Structures are given as structure tokens and as C-alpha cells.
Amino acid sequence: MKTPSLGALELTVLLAVARLGEEAYGLAIRRDVSARTERDYSVGAVYATLQRLEDKGFLRSRTTDPLPVRGGRARRLFEPTAAGRRALREAQRVATSVWAGVGRPIRPEPI
Amino acid sequence: MTQPPRLAEAFLASLGAQPEFRDAVLDDLAEELALRTQWDGVRAARRWYYREAIRSTPYLLRDWVRGLRLRDVSRLAGVVLTSYVFMTMIALTVLTIARSVMGTAGLSTGLQWLGQRHGIPLALTFALGSCAAVLGGYIAGWLHARAPIVAALALGAVWSLVGLVAIAAVESTVPPHAYLMPLVVVIGTMTGGALRARGTAAHWR
Numbered sequence: 001m002k003t004p005s006l007g008a009l010e011l012t013v014l015l016a017v018a019r020l021g022e023e024a025y026g027l028a029i030r031r032d033v034s035a036r037t038e039r040d041y042s043v044g045a046v047y048a049t050l051q052r053l054e055d056k057g058f059l060r061s062r063t064t065d066p067l068p069v070r071g072g073r074a075r076r077l078f079e080p081t082a083a084g085r086r087a088l089r090e091a092q093r094v095a096t097s098v099w100a101g102v103g104r105p106i107r108p109e110p111i
Numbered sequence: 112m113t114q115p116p117r118l119a120e121a122f123l124a125s126l127g128a129q130p131e132f133r134d135a136v137l138d139d140l141a142e143e144l145a146l147r148t149q150w151d152g153v154r155a156a157r158r159w160y161y162r163e164a165i166r167s168t169p170y171l172l173r174d175w176v177r178g179l180r181l182r183d184v185s186r187l188a189g190v191v192l193t194s195y196v197f198m199t200m201i202a203l204t205v206l207t208i209a210r211s212v213m214g215t216a217g218l219s220t221g222l223q224w225l226g227q228r229h230g231i232p233l234a235l236t237f238a239l240g241s242c243a244a245v246l247g248g249y250i251a252g253w254l255h256a257r258a259p260i261v262a263a264l265a266l267g268a269v270w271s272l273v274g275l276v277a278i279a280a281v282e283s284t285v286p287p288h289a290y291l292m293p294l295v296v297v298i299g300t301m302t303g304g305a306l307r308a309r310g311t312a313a314h315w316r
Contacts, residue, residue, distance in 0.1 A: 025139075026135055026136075026138075026139040027139045027142055027143055030139070042163060042166035042167050042170070043136050043139050043140055043143075043163060043166075043167050044136055044166065044167030044168070044169070044170030044171060045166075045167075045170060047132060047135055047136050047139075047170065048170045048173065048174070051132060051174070073138045073141065073142065074138070075138070076131075076135045076138075
């Protein structure tokens with residue numbers, strides 16, 4: 001069976017989840033993705049991507065107990081599945097292969 | 112802890128998204144609102160919340176569409192039809208009562224122009240249309256507790272479409288403002304749905 005492909009944002013979000021480990025919940029993931037891509041993604045956009053990744057079998061989630069503070073809310077934590085980790089390794093392999101041979105940093109086009 | 116703006120939160124909760132998706136988005140928005148209130152102050156944090164609510168709306172709507180089943184569509188159609196009939200009955204009843212009251216008072220001629228297609232003052236046309244639309248939207252939202260905004264929007268869309276078809280079929284010369292009525296109807300029904308959603312905001316928590 002063919003492995004589902006990963007879009008650019010999906011790959012970025014999946015990497016953020018892998019990087020954050022036990023702290024991978026919506027808000028932290030959004031911050032990480034926004035900081036690294038220098039783009040302000042909406043909460044809805046990040047959750048829609050997380051849901052797509054879950055549907056593709058690259059992520060699983062669980063809901064924690066409400067936080068022990070006043071008005072504390074439950075958090076939905078995400079973690080990559082085995083398929084998700086494989087997809088990350090494959091994406092890294094393809095990226096390395098595509099970048100191979102590019103010796104110098106790419107300069108912007110002269111205006 | 113800072114409470115999210117009630118209307119914005121109720122609006123997002125009323126878009127029919129799956130409970131898990133909806134709660135995750137609303138919880139994160141609330142958590143970041145609390146942080147931003149500490150960093151930037153209440154006003155800036157609330158402005159951020161409204162902006163983020165608008166940006167997240169398409170994703171919540173998409174989640175609603177994604178989870179749609181045939182029975183949800185037929186239920187929504189039923190809600191639209193029922194609220195349309197309900198609202199028409201209320202409007203006719205109010206008009207009948209108004210006519211009889213005015214007739215008793217000897218002012219029946221004053222209402223005759225209400226039955227005419229032309230010559231009705233523009234402001235009155237829009238005022239009556241808006242009131243009816245808000246009422247219709249509220250009824251649709253009341254009948255569809257899980258997604259009142261979506262139900263109100265669906266009613267507005269159907270109502271506008273029926274109105275446009277009726278105008279095209281009946282009128283030979285259409286006053287230009289008639290084409291603005293669909294917009295008034297959609298805004299009115301959405302307002303009615305939002306009012307209903309606001310009233311039930313505490314229920315989803």
C-alpha cells in the first residue's frame with residue numbers, strides 16, 4: 001500500500017510534534033511552527049493540519065486531565081506514530097538527496 | 112483567568128464543527144488569550160481573539176462539512192423549511208393583527224400601501240425585511256442547537272434564492288434596491304443565529 005504523501009505544512013507540523021515530545025499540544029505546536037517558518041498560522045489552520053495528519057495515520061492524540069489551576073482546561077497531546085516517524089525519515093532522505101550537490105548557498109535573484 | 116469574548120466564542124462554537132475539534136480550538140484560543148492579556152493588556156488580547164476567531168472560522172466550517180452525513184443534510188433542510196414556514200406564519204399573523212387594529216381605528220387605508228409592490232418606502236422595506244430575517248435566523252438557530260449559525264446561514268441563502276427567483280419571475284421592472292434584499296436577509300438571519308448562539312453559549316462548556 002502506498003504511503004500517504006506529506007504537504008509542506010504537514011511536514012512542518014509533524015516535525016514540530018516530534019521535536020516537542022511530551023509538550024506537543026496545539027498552542028505549543030502553533031508557536032513552534034510560526035517561529036520557525038516566520039508565518040503566523042491561525043489556530044484553526046494548525047488543528048486542521050493536525051487532524052489531517054491523524055487521518056493519514058501519522059499522528060495519534062490523547063486528552064489530558066484538566067490542568068490543576070483555576071479554570072484549567074484539558075489539553076490534547078499529539079505524538080507521531082511509527083508511520084509518522086517513517087514518513088519523517090523518508091522526507092529527510094528525499095530532501096537530502098534533492099539538495100545534494102548544491103555547494104554554495106543560493107543567492108537571491110538580482111533585481 | 113481572562114474569559115474569552117462571549118459572542119466570538121459562541122460564534123465559533125456554533126459553526127457545527129465536531130466537538131473534539133471545536134473544543135481543541137476554543138481551549139487553545141482561551142489559553143493564548145490569557146497569556147496575551149498578561150503580555151499586551153486586555154484590549155489588545157481581545158482584539159487578537161476576534162481576529163483569530165475570524166481566521167479560524169473557515170477551518171471550523173470545513174470540519175463541519177467534513178463530518179456531514181446524509182441525515183445531517185436532511186435535518187438541516189428540515190430546519191430551514193420549518194423556520195421558513197414558522198417565520199412566514201408569524202409575519203402574516205403580525206400583519207393581520209396590525210391590519211385589524213388599524214382597521215378598527217379607522218386607519219386601514221394607511222396600511223394599503225404595504226400590499227403594493229411599488230411605492231413602499233425604502234427604509235421601511237429594509238427594516239421589515241431585517242426584522243423578519245433576524246427572527247427567521249433566531250428560529251433556525253433555535254431548531255438546530257448544534258450549529259445555529261450554519262442553520263441561520265442556510266436559511267438566509269435559501270430565502271435569498273427564493274426571493275431572487277420570485278423577483279425575476281413576477282416583476283417586469285425591478286426597483287434596484289430589491290437586489291440588495293438578499294444581502295439584508297443573509298446578514299439578518301446570521302444576526303438572528305448569532306443571538307441564539309450567544310444565548311446558549313454556556314451550554315457547550
